[in-house]
Amino acid sequence: VRAVSLDEVVWADPPDRDDAGSPNVVGAVALAAAADDLRDRGWADRLRHEEALVRAPDGELAAVPGLRHLGPVSGDRLPVAAFVLDGVPHGLVAARLAQQHGTGVRNGCSCAHPYLTRLLGLGPVEVRRFHEDARADRHDRLPGAVRVSCQRHHLPGRRRSAGRGTAHHRGHPGTGPPVPAGTRRLRGTRRPRPPDTDLTRPGEPDHPGGPAVGVVTAHPDGVLDGVVRRTTAHDPRPPGRTVMTSTSLVSDRSAGTRRNGRTLAYAWSVTLVLSSLPAIVAAEAVGVRSAAALWGTLAAAAPLAAVAWTWGPARALRRYVLVALVVFGVAYLLPPLLTGWAGTGGSALDRALVSKTLFVLVAAVVAGLLVGGLRMSPREAFLTPGDMAAPSGVRVPGRSGGVSWAVLGPVAAAVLVALLATATWLEAGLESAALERLVPALPLVVGCAALNALGEEVVYRSGPLATLVGVVGARQAVLMTSVWFGLAHYSGSVPDGLAGVLSSGLLALLLGGAMVATRGLGWPFVVHFAVDLVVFASIAVLGS
Amino acid sequence: VGADPATHVALFPRNTTEALNLLASRLGLTRDDVVVTTAVEHHSDLLPWRRVARLRVVDVDRPGTFDLAAVEAAVDQRPAPRAPAVTGAPWSAAGR
Numbered sequence: 001v002r003a004v005s006l007d008e009v010v011w012a013d014p015p016d017r018d019d020a021g022s023p024n025v026v027g028a029v030a031l032a033a034a035a036d037d038l039r040d041r042g043w044a045d046r047l048r049h050e051e052a053l054v055r056a057p058d059g060e061l062a063a064v065p066g067l068r069h070l071g072p073v074s075g076d077r078l079p080v081a082a083f084v085l086d087g088v089p090h091g092l093v094a095a096r097l098a099q100q101h102g103t104g105v106r107n108g109c110s111c112a113h114p115y116l117t118r119l120l121g122l123g124p125v126e127v128r129r130f131h132e133d134a135r136a137d138r139h140d141r142l143p144g145a146v147r148v149s150c151q152r153h154h155l156p157g158r159r160r161s162a163g164r165g166t167a168h169h170r171g172h173p174g175t176g177p178p179v180p181a182g183t184r185r186l187r188g189t190r191r192p193r194p195p196d197t198d199l200t201r202p203g204e205p206d207h208p209g210g211p212a213v214g215v216v217t218a219h220p221d222g223v224l225d226g227v228v229r230r231t232t233a234h235d236p237r238p239p240g241r242t243v244m245t246s247t248s249l250v251s252d253r254s255a256g257t258r259r260n261g262r263t264l265a266y267a268w269s270v271t272l273v274l275s276s277l278p279a280i281v282a283a284e285a286v287g288v289r290s291a292a293a294l295w296g297t298l299a300a301a302a303p304l305a306a307v308a309w310t311w312g313p314a315r316a317l318r319r320y321v322l323v324a325l326v327v328f329g330v331a332y333l334l335p336p337l338l339t340g341w342a343g344t345g346g347s348a349l350d351r352a353l354v355s356k357t358l359f360v361l362v363a364a365v366v367a368g369l370l371v372g373g374l375r376m377s378p379r380e381a382f383l384t385p386g387d388m389a390a391p392s393g394v395r396v397p398g399r400s401g402g403v404s405w406a407v408l409g410p411v412a413a414a415v416l417v418a419l420l421a422t423a424t425w426l427e428a429g430l431e432s433a434a435l436e437r438l439v440p441a442l443p444l445v446v447g448c449a450a451l452n453a454l455g456e457e458v459v460y461r462s463g464p465l466a467t468l469v470g471v472v473g474a475r476q477a478v479l480m481t482s483v484w485f486g487l488a489h490y491s492g493s494v495p496d497g498l499a500g501v502l503s504s505g506l507l508a509l510l511l512g513g514a515m516v517a518t519r520g521l522g523w524p525f526v527v528h529f530a531v532d533l534v535v536f537a538s539i540a541v542l543g544s
Numbered sequence: 545v546g547a548d549p550a551t552h553v554a555l556f557p558r559n560t561t562e563a564l565n566l567l568a569s570r571l572g573l574t575r576d577d578v579v580v581t582t583a584v585e586h587h588s589d590l591l592p593w594r595r596v597a598r599l600r601v602v603d604v605d606r607p608g609t610f611d612l613a614a615v616e617a618a619v620d621q622r623p624a625p626r627a628p629a630v631t632g633a634p635w636s637a638a639g640r
Binding site (some may be wrong): 018019027071113118 | 553554555556557558566570583584585586587588590603604607608609
């Protein structure tokens, strides 16, 4: 300011005008100190360290089933990673990492809502709901991701064997982000653990900086595990001394499993009852006709389905029960009708094309039920191609980082086609006439394969997996849908019997694994299509 | 750092949010002026500019990155922007 009277002011020019009040001396001194510090160690060293920190969370995050790493995952980045974990609200992941593992992460949409809504793929309707929820203080419904960040003073850790309850607690109970409502099932009852001196270096004080990287992994039984990477603040010791520990994210694993166990048991019951298993047993043991057994199964399934509306542990599976009922109808009650409509004229492939076309229309109705009836977004319902370059969890010895589905997908399709085609060729007797029969039928073969693969992936995988994964975990969900899919091939398929169940079940494990890893039906469709190409080609050649 | 007191000014505000608010209000922008920015910005690099000028937003592709060429195109577009407000690293790739 240059001059002030009670009714006039003559303003100074910038920068003086913007330096009013006590100057930010601390800030200026800190800036100079930071500049000195950065200059002292040399840039090459710093860049190497930063590169190590960038890579540190990548491998860990890639190994977690159901974890979607948001934003750029390769190229020039800073040591920061944002992710979402299927079926676990971001606030819950952050709260557990903070309170049980002393790992500070940020969650929510932070201070970049337009960016985060894009990373999360929210549409205009979801953004409007976000704003309404924010206005109404409905914190538990706000969208978001979890972000881990490594700082300059952090050191990439060395993994130590994963033991339970070894997290070094440094969080303050009650200071974590709000835990969303409706997630009590996952909340543990054990209090945060005290510091574990076994894994703390002798005489080491509580680090003021706290650990840097908190990573969440899923346990084989679907229970979440938190892996805490212990890093130290301003630690002069070499990186090799840094310790990494792992603990159960569900603080009391047995209690979590027990509570989950009833839900899991119910999910398996619904899956098996609404599969072809009862009809197989009825036909093999009692000699009941399969059509009668199927209608009997549906009658028996009605009270089982009602349980989801009356029994607490089964509530979370309501959407799956509805999908399972629809899928059962589509798989076992509809085909006789479709075959009827397809008529008896033309070749086997002609009839297949008609019934597969009708089947895709049915699949469209199922997709409509998922999106319209169950209010899932197409991405949530695994109806979009998904992230076809998602990590597969497969590792090649001697290579850092896992194999992406962009590699595994084509390899799996090619290997399956090669194996099946060889088998078919041998069965056809290696005669050139077989090829002559195949060529004119190729358009039909391609059409049938595409329609069948699309229809089956939507009906038998997208629907069941999308409604199961968030409740029973990716591993159990894939297992259930694969057992169901395998059993469906006991009769009426090539091969049938136990061989049909096993081969189709194994294929379903691959396709289901691809679907939950890529969050879409792109690779499951492509691999299924490749397999079906050979299947329909063999029908054209062998005429069965 | 090679600054010339005749053409450069250094201020020491308390944080980046304060600095951006200060800058946005000090550049003498009007509602008709255009500021080029991106969809990945921190709120502090969106809201101060939005209050004093019009935003021309460069959007992101599916993995959440924006293209430098798109920013250049937005800068070259008419009416010519008065100021760029573009981050070096967004939320998921850099601490803010």
